[in-house]
Amino acid sequence: MSNDLVTVGWQEWLAFPEMGLPAVRAKIDTGARTSALHAHDVEHVERDGETVVRFLVNPLFKGRxxxxxxxxxxxxxxxxxxxxxxTELRIVVEAMLRLGLAADAPEWPVELTLTDRRGMRFPMLLGREAMSGRVLVDSGASFRLGRPDHPGAFYE
Known part of the structure; x- marks a missing residue:
């Protein structure tokens, strides 16, 4: 086993800085192949001749x-x-994932599917494709990478 693997718990805080998401609570799910981010009010927009997707994210999920x-x-x-x-047809986007909330935490690009996760406990599900070769999951632990006292402060 490589020493380069980051050990995480079954739930962690992640960030997608380029999307303006400095703190997102995520379930680490080795049973899921793809990663999913809760998104709503999804719309396609033309930007410089390219079709992009615009959407809203409830990163803390508490009270939404x-x-x-x-x-x-x-x-x-x-x-x-x-x-x-x-089975659902989902939009797939690529985003730079920061594993943990520290500024020097490891980062790499991942594919995310956008979906309505309102009935779920977590706004984000990190699947095994995004973790492959980079992450080791300690299923008996939570927040091995740290837990903010006030996650909402990241958005003030």
Whole structure:
């Protein structure tokens, strides 16, 4: 096993700085192939001759009062089958993931599917494709990379 792997718990705080998301609570899910980000009010927009997607994210999920506007280039649209067997066509975007909230935390590009996760406990699900070769999951631990006292402060 490589010493370069970052050990995480089954839930962690992540960031997508380029999308204006400095703190997003995520479930680390080795059972999910793809990563999913809760998004709503999704719309396609033309920007400099390229189609991008504009959407809102509730990064803290608590009460869902905070809605952060995001925009990203569309990589693809794919059918994704959820754990309950429901298949959905989802927009796929690429974003730079920061694993943890520290400014010097490891970063790499990941693909995210945009979906409505209102019925779920986490706004973000980090799947195994995004973690492959980089992450080791300690399923008995939570927040191995740290836990902010006041996550909302990242958005003030």
């Amino acid at each position: 009062k905070l809605a952060v506007p995001c925009e990203a280039p569309i990589v693809d649209e794919r059918e994704v089958t959820s754990s309950n067997g429901h």
